[in-house]
Amino acid sequence: MNQISLYHRELLNDHYHPKVAAYYFKQWDSYHMPFHTHEEVEIMYVIDGKCTVETEEEAISMKKGDFILLDSNVPHRLIIEKHSPCRMLNVEFSFCKKEGSFPSIKELAAENKDLTQFLLHKQSYAVLKDSNDIYHTLKNLVLELDKKESGRNMMVQLYLGQLLNQVARMVMEERKKNSDHQQANVYVKKTIEYLHHHYDCDIQVKDVSQAVCLHPGYLHRIFKRQTGYTIMEYLTSLRMEKAKMLLADTDIPVIEISYYIGINSRQYFSLLFKRHTSMTPGEYRKSVDQDIVKFSR
Template identity: 70%
Template sequence: MNNFSLYQDELVAGHYHPKVNAYYFKQWQSHQMPFHSHKEVEIMYVIDGKCTVETEDKRISMKKGDFILLDANVPHRLTVEKGNPCRMLNIEFSFVQKEGRFPAFKELVAENESLTQLLALSYSYIVLKDPNEIYHTLKNLVLEMDKKGSENEMMVQILLAQLLIQIARMVVEENEKDCEFNQVNIYVKKAIEFLHQNYDCDIQIKDVGFAVNLHPGYLHRIFKNQMDCTIMEYLTSHRMEKAKMLLADTDIPIIDISHYVGINSRQYFSLLFKKYTNKTPLEFRKLALKNIVKYSS
């Protein structure tokens, strides 16, 4: 097979096994490779230190526990800065016709949903943080390859399958997190839009939850995680900014300002405003007028 890409259709149509063509431990003191590519798939794992891997569209900083899976024929280069050594474990693998009884790659894919999803994504490269399982599998794989014998060949196939399934699971989990994060962003954005449009009304958390179609407790939690403040804290801040604008730019009586920003109690509004600006509404308006007169002069 001339093309060794992880995502080629032939792998899930024919009977192939992954096969490691090269592997090495390397301590880089200072190094910059030219851009190059391999006909094999490559995994570069940072055991210690830090380095930079560049592709044609991205510069990726990597440190201890990070690894990158590069598909075949993806141009890249490694850079290790002087004074910041980097110790790495790299393997390069391709695919060969199946031999022996171990399941073919297409059979592994058929039985594993994560592998199926990984192949559908067709990423040219994947960068991940090891949860302390990838290095263990990589090291065991290299140790088995240093031995000879039919039993070792079987262990190599088992470890390669384990490695690919582990990576596939990690990719799927990261994608799910990204999807969840994007969905959370949508809900928080809708909540903020609702607050901006209705700040002059009497609002409770349940009203915001109903507006964005989420349980109020869950919305409260994701809003606080995303915005580093609660919904009501955000609403109060927005109301105080609107009050400052009304005090500085309009002639609306101070006793009516509270109703314009959705706070029914004038006394409570004054307390909130003083807490937020360190000035009473009257003091704030006087200062704003002085600044206007000074600017006009």
């Protein structure tokens, strides 16, 4: 069965085995491949050096330990720059009706939720970083393919099944990581919006976490990871910026500014303000007034 996508539903509805169509180890010293497609699914693994794989969507820089899984009929090309050799292992495979006793892709997927989910969600290509498991499997697969002895097909199917399971696990872990990152972005955005709307109130982390419906500890971790600041550090910085604006653009007495930004202690406000600006609130207002006078002259 040629020209079938790795994500074709028939693979989960009927019994097929992957079948290697081509494989090779090769060192490229300088090469600019034209765009092309394969009827087979392809894995390109960088053993050493670096290269670029271009698709119609993007140019992907790859180095030692990186590999790309390309679905069938995806236009792509390989670029190896001069004086930057790259050693690669490539395997191309298609699908054929199940022969023998080794489990089909459908049967493997029935025992592996990651493989099922991987095959149900089509993507033209996936770029992943190997932890050495993939290379070990690919190398064993190629060594087995090189053998001429009878009965090797069982071992070939074993390594192909192992390869699909490993890739599926890695892809699903990457998807979960990306999903978690996107969800974290949503919570961080909600947190920042809440702080900008309530900076003039006496708020604590628990108030923010309740507002965005997230556990305080988890919210603290994702906010720090995404912004580089704790929630209270961000709030303090925001309050100081608001204080600077009020000192520069209004006639509100200095001693009252702290209450407009949610800090109930004038002494604590002055301490924070000097820590952020190297000036007391009064000194800051005077410096702004002097600048305005100089400018008007």
